Amino acid sequence: MWKIPNPDAEAVLYDELAKKSLARYFTVIQNRKMAKFIIAKLLPAEFDKDASLELLWKEHEACTEDFHRIENEIDESNEHELLAATKSYLDLKIEIAGKILQHCHLCSRKCGINRLAEELGYCKCGDDMVVSSIFAHMGEEPELVPSGTIFTLGCTIRCLHCQNWAISQWMEPGTMYQPKDMAAVVERLRLRGCRNVNLVGGEPTPWLHHWLETFKHISVNVPVIWNSNSYYSPETACLLSGFADVYLLDFKYGPADCAERISDAPEYWKVCTRNILEAKKHGELLLRVLVLPNHLECCTKPILNWIAEKLGFKTRINLMFQYRPEWRAHEIPELRRRLTKSEMKKAVQFAKKAGLTNLV
Amino acid sequence: MLYEKQKERKVKCNLCSRRCLISDGATGFCLVRKNEGGTLYSLNYGKAVSAAVDPISKKPLSHFNPGALVMSVAAAGCNFRCKFCDNWMVSQEREVVGKVFPPSEIVKAARDRSCQGISYTYTEPTIYMEYAYETAQLAHKVGIFNTFVTNGYLTPEAVKTIAPYLDAATVDFKGGGDPGFYKSFSAVPNVRPIYEALKEFRRNRIHIEITNLVIPKIGDSIDRIREMATWIKETLGRDTPFHLLRFHPDFKMTTTPATTVEGMERAYMAARSAGLNYVYIGNVPGHPAENTYCPNCNELLIKRYSFEITRWNLTKDMRCPVCAHKIPIKGNLHPRGAPFPYALF
Numbered sequence: 001m002w003k004i005p006n007p008d009a010e011a012v013l014y015d016e017l018a019k020k021s022l023a024r025y026f027t028v029i030q031n032r033k034m035a036k037f038i039i040a041k042l043l044p045a046e047f048d049k050d051a052s053l054e055l056l057w058k059e060h061e062a063c064t065e066d067f068h069r070i071e072n073e074i075d076e077s078n079e080h081e082l083l084a085a086t087k088s089y090l091d092l093k094i095e096i097a098g099k100i101l102q103h104c105h106l107c108s109r110k111c112g113i114n115r116l117a118e119e120l121g122y123c124k125c126g127d128d129m130v131v132s133s134i135f136a137h138m139g140e141e142p143e144l145v146p147s148g149t150i151f152t153l154g155c156t157i158r159c160l161h162c163q164n165w166a167i168s169q170w171m172e173p174g175t176m177y178q179p180k181d182m183a184a185v186v187e188r189l190r191l192r193g194c195r196n197v198n199l200v201g202g203e204p205t206p207w208l209h210h211w212l213e214t215f216k217h218i219s220v221n222v223p224v225i226w227n228s229n230s231y232y233s234p235e236t237a238c239l240l241s242g243f244a245d246v247y248l249l250d251f252k253y254g255p256a257d258c259a260e261r262i263s264d265a266p267e268y269w270k271v272c273t274r275n276i277l278e279a280k281k282h283g284e285l286l287l288r289v290l291v292l293p294n295h296l297e298c299c300t301k302p303i304l305n306w307i308a309e310k311l312g313f314k315t316r317i318n319l320m321f322q323y324r325p326e327w328r329a330h331e332i333p334e335l336r337r338r339l340t341k342s343e344m345k346k347a348v349q350f351a352k353k354a355g356l357t358n359l360v
Numbered sequence: 361m362l363y364e365k366q367k368e369r370k371v372k373c374n375l376c377s378r379r380c381l382i383s384d385g386a387t388g389f390c391l392v393r394k395n396e397g398g399t400l401y402s403l404n405y406g407k408a409v410s411a412a413v414d415p416i417s418k419k420p421l422s423h424f425n426p427g428a429l430v431m432s433v434a435a436a437g438c439n440f441r442c443k444f445c446d447n448w449m450v451s452q453e454r455e456v457v458g459k460v461f462p463p464s465e466i467v468k469a470a471r472d473r474s475c476q477g478i479s480y481t482y483t484e485p486t487i488y489m490e491y492a493y494e495t496a497q498l499a500h501k502v503g504i505f506n507t508f509v510t511n512g513y514l515t516p517e518a519v520k521t522i523a524p525y526l527d528a529a530t531v532d533f534k535g536g537g538d539p540g541f542y543k544s545f546s547a548v549p550n551v552r553p554i555y556e557a558l559k560e561f562r563r564n565r566i567h568i569e570i571t572n573l574v575i576p577k578i579g580d581s582i583d584r585i586r587e588m589a590t591w592i593k594e595t596l597g598r599d600t601p602f603h604l605l606r607f608h609p610d611f612k613m614t615t616t617p618a619t620t621v622e623g624m625e626r627a628y629m630a631a632r633s634a635g636l637n638y639v640y641i642g643n644v645p646g647h648p649a650e651n652t653y654c655p656n657c658n659e660l661l662i663k664r665y666s667f668e669i670t671r672w673n674l675t676k677d678m679r680c681p682v683c684a685h686k687i688p689i690k691g692n693l694h695p696r697g698a699p700f701p702y703a704l705f
Binding site for chain 1: 381386389540543546549
């Protein structure tokens with residue numbers, strides 16, 4: 001229905017490098033393959049609702065192996081004999097995520113709050129999903145637009161320069177959604193021509209349980225974009241396998257103390273690199289590297305070198321120069337300005353030197 | 361005030377019921393309380409964003425020193441984020457602003473302008489507690505009373521702290537206290553702390569009046585109002601004044617129309633039939649439900665127009681002149697003639 005109004009969004013369909021790094025995603029948007037969550041719904045899982053978290057994780061591990069096998073089979077033959085399972089791999093994920101909420105460790109901070117008992121975690125998220133806005137986003141990476149974007153409230157880290165501060169930290173009012181209603185919204189976005197559903201915020205991590213439950217009620221084929229700050233726990237990473245089609249992950253701080261100082265995110269480098277490596281195993285990657293003024297040597301350079309070394313030269317990267325001082329950026333002296341031309345040039349040089357070729 | 365030191369130079373703020381855990385260098389939800397090296401500082405201390413002389417009926421307080429003038433002060437910030445806030449220019453400020461106005465100056469200004477009281481209002485007094493506390497202490501010394509206008513989302517400890525110097529409190533509900541409403545409007549996970557705070561106010565013998573904002577469609581459930589009125593009757597007594605406030609479009613909620621007068625009247629009937637003796641409709645000037653009637657014989661006792669008292673028909677010991685029923689009014693009548701409110705800055 002959408003005539004693609006963005007020339008870049010059309011041009012990317014002829015971009016061999018982009019197509020290669022997101023190959024499966026491109027076939028899903030054309031409905032030639034199934035989104036992962038649909039396969040997850042077909043895969044039967046055997047578990048008892050009252051079983052301990054430990055037992056559920058064991059079953060999950062076994063199912064994840066099955067999932068990869070079945071996904072390959074279905075991808076190749078495009079046929080399957082599975083009927084929608086009464087208790088599926090997706091149901092198992094929902095069960096586990098629900099249990100995690102009771103002493104929340106969805107994000108790497110693991111604040112341990114019981115979010116089902118009317119308490120808010122560090123992220124200021126409680127038991128009901130609150131949404132700020134929903135629309136077909138035309139400003140994302142060309143391969144994503146038009147993107148059915150859903151902005152939820154709350155975030156697991158607190159960047160002093162956050163450009164979405166009003167919904168991530170200041171918590172402006174939103175609208176509460178139950179999973180079933182949200183499912184209808186997502187279906188409508190896809191049917192109106194969005195290429196994907198883009199889970200963003202704030203941060204989608206605190207709402208993983210709600211998202212999993214939402215997709216239980218969705219019956220259209222739509223690729224899931226996990227648009228996150230990468231600061232989530234290993235448990236969340238496991239639950240994302242077999243659910244997220246594309247991992248759209250932020251990577252903006254190097255191994256020094258910048259992340260803790262600016263975003264209150266301890267162990268950022270460790271968590272972020274671990275999650276990105278894990279994501280590569282289970283889905284397709286698109287990394288966002290935000291270049292911050294005066295953080296080229298300590299952040300941009302080590303990030304780009306790490307990507308080239310660990311993920312390969314053809315990793316799809318969006319090297320972002322749009323930083324502008326927002327929110328409380330004035331509290332950090334070097335963040336009070338935009339990037340200079342020479343900083344932009346320098347960042348591109350770093351990327352070239354590292355050998356990276358697939359830039360958005 | 362009221363914070364606990366935690367591990368790794370973190371602090372837990374126990375002023376409002378969010379009980380934020382704040383790490384070093386960060387602020388709480390209200391953005392005006394900052395942890396610096398394990399000590400929690402109030403950033404808005406002594407900085408008033410607004411100061412004005414108001415009639416006490418504007419707070420609203422109808423059964424407390426009727427006719428009195430109060431010096432109203434506020435500091436920046438709030439622990440809520442209401443879309444319909446009518447003081448959003450000062451409550452939803454991202455940076456701490458304000459004019460230096462130390463406690464002693466406030467008390468002096470109140471005396472100079474012959475105010476009988478000081479009201480901590482407009483934004484949320486909970487989050488400028490130190491400022492309010494010190495001002496209130498000085499005010500009591502010179503015989504000036506203190507009142508809070510609050511969303512009620514403060515901890516019992518906070519109530520106890522201010523209690524010795526606090527004479528009256530107006531506690532504002534929105535949307536009938538519906539938990540879903542609070543969740544989506546202000547990231548308030550739980551409304552119970554408001555009820556707990558009310559009980560604590562009562563235990564400390566502070567005069568309480570309750571308001572409830574009636575918003576068309578999203579916050580005008582008659583069942584909710586009936587429930588709330590019943591709770592007030594059972595917990596605080598049937599003589600507790602209950603004000604139903606009419607919504608008017610403001611801040612980010614300018615597309616919702618003002619509540620209809622009929623809607624307000626329906627809410628009024630629900631609250632009356634739940635058994636409350638003194639229910640008022642606010643923001644509808646000239647409405648008969650602005651007046652006080654004798655719950656025993658229905659005699660018109662206090663006639664009001666907006667914030668003004670236009671007729672006083674009570675005996676000196678606050679009884680109905682017809683049936684001698686005792687009307688619970690604290691303090692005395694303060695007759696006066698000057699036009700108010702006016703702003704200092």
